[in-house]
Amino acid sequence: MATTIKSAAVSHVGRIRSNNQDSGYAGRQLFVVADGMGGHAGGDVASAIALKRIIEADRPFASAHDAEFALQSALLSANGLLAETVFDHPELTGMGTTATALLRVGDHVAIAHIGDSRLYLYRGGTLEQVTVDHTFVQRLVDSGRITQEEAAVHPRRSVLMRVLGDVDANPEIDTAVVETEPGDRWMLCSDGLSSYVSDDKIEAALRSVPSPKDAADRLVREALDQGAPDNVTIVIVDVDTTADSASSPPVTVGSAAMPLTFESTAEHKPLRLPTLLLHPLKAAQHEDSHFEPESDEYLRELIQEDKRRATRRRVAWLLAVGLIAALIVAALVVGYRWTQTRYYVGANGSTVAIYKGVQQSIGPLSLHEVFEETSIRVDSLSMFEQQRVVDTINADDLDDARSIITRLDGGTG
Structure with a gap:
């Protein structure tokens, strides 16, 4: 059964932020959320630059694995563009962005992910978080040092271990290829949603609201009801099978939908490394915005x-x-075995012999050896045949080589 994509992308600045540092994209086959960081001067620039590079991958691919490689390459290329931008504009030092992307190819999707934006799958009444957050507290959870409940209220839950930006020239990107089914609903979101709205409420909205746009709007309202201090960006993708369905036109939201402008600021100072890995709003909630760990x-x-x-x-x-x-x-083994299926006739000192192999050698390794010796003396042959034997006579196989010997022997009788 033919399937199509219905999708929607929405982004909201939140209740506290003065600018939107998120970017989102719902395309023909590609869907992306990027959550910028680095303060007012850089987060919006970072997510916009990254998203505009990544959406170049919104094109057909022969296989999902080709799409997976293309997504990984796009994220790494975006990382390089961010580093180049910081080099040209030092006032943007420390900017970075998360990136979570989904690219559909037939009945599979390719996924690429870095940071703490998330990809969820709602299938058959069950919500599953597909990506793993690249955060400090998630590492603590994975190592068994804290629980998921403790992670939700941990004071360092905003600290990222991996981002796109000028922190790492070659960041590690999580990628995967998974199957998708008719009826699947995929959701990408920034942590402005996942940090303030519970999985139960997310699941309820995805289950009860048929329209991707209406479901995304409802989830934004849920985040705003919780105070939503952070930007909120949501992209919802439905795998549809209805005969009258049509793929949604591409939509860009957030900072990437605005003109990309930034200027040098004399007052802006480069941030120290730990701050580079923090969402700026949440860092500001601490007394020390430059975050020196207590341990x-x-x-x-x-x-x-x-x-x-x-x-x-x-x-x-x-x-x-x-x-x-x-x-x-x-x-080398296959090549050597092939040479041992070949035969030729040549001189072995003063007599004629059948050789197995080919005339060449590889360093000290000879690719030929005497297979059968004969009593035919080389000097008993005509000058023409002597020259042929010295130069070697190739044979099609062993029987052909023996036939050549018979003819040479007859010529000396």
Whole structure:
């Protein structure tokens, strides 16, 4: 049964922010949410730059795995663009953005994710969080040091371990390919929703409101009812099977929908590393906006994250080298076995012999050996045949080589 996409994207500045640092996109097959950070001077710029690069991937792909690679490449390219922008505009130092993207190819979707924006799947009455937050407290949860309930109220829950920006030249992007089914409802959102509206309320809205736009608007209202100090951006995607359904036109919301402008500010000072990984609003809720950890736990975890990333890259590099080496060895083995199916006639000292293999050698490895010796002396042959034997006579197979010997022997009788 043919399926189409119905989607909607909405973004709200929230009740406290003066500008919207989120960006969202609902395209033909691609859907993205990016949540910028870095203060008033940079968060909106970061999410807009990243989103405008990522939406270049909104095009057909031959397979979901091709789309997965394209999404990963788009996020890494966006990371490079942000670093270049900071280089040209030092006042934007410390800006960054999360990015969560979904790209549909047939009955599969490719996913790319970094940061704490989220992707949810509502299927068959059940809501599932598909992505994993790249936050300090999520790392504590994963290691068993705190519970999910404690994470929800942890004072450092806004600290990100991975972002796009000028923090890491080669950030690790989570990617996956999963199947999608008719009736699935996918939702991407910034943490302005997930941090203030419970999963139960999100599930209720996705279950009870058929229209993607109406469901997104209801969830924005839920966030506003909770105070919604942060920007709220939601993209909802329905996999539809109705005969009269039509794909929604592309929509861009948030800072990416506005003209991209930024100017140098003399008063703006570069932020220290821990602040770069904080959502600016939530950082401002602490007395010290430059966040110095009360213990060394955060810095230890950040160091461990760098070590884990370096280990993963080293393992990936070793696996790639091992695979290349294995392919080279396999090619050599196959090539050598092929040479041992070939035969030729040549001189073995003063007599004629049948050789197995080919005339070449690879370094010290000879690719030929005497297979059968004969009593035919080379100097007993005509000058023409002598030259042929010295130059070697290729044979189609062993029988052909023996036929050549028979002809040479007859010529000397």
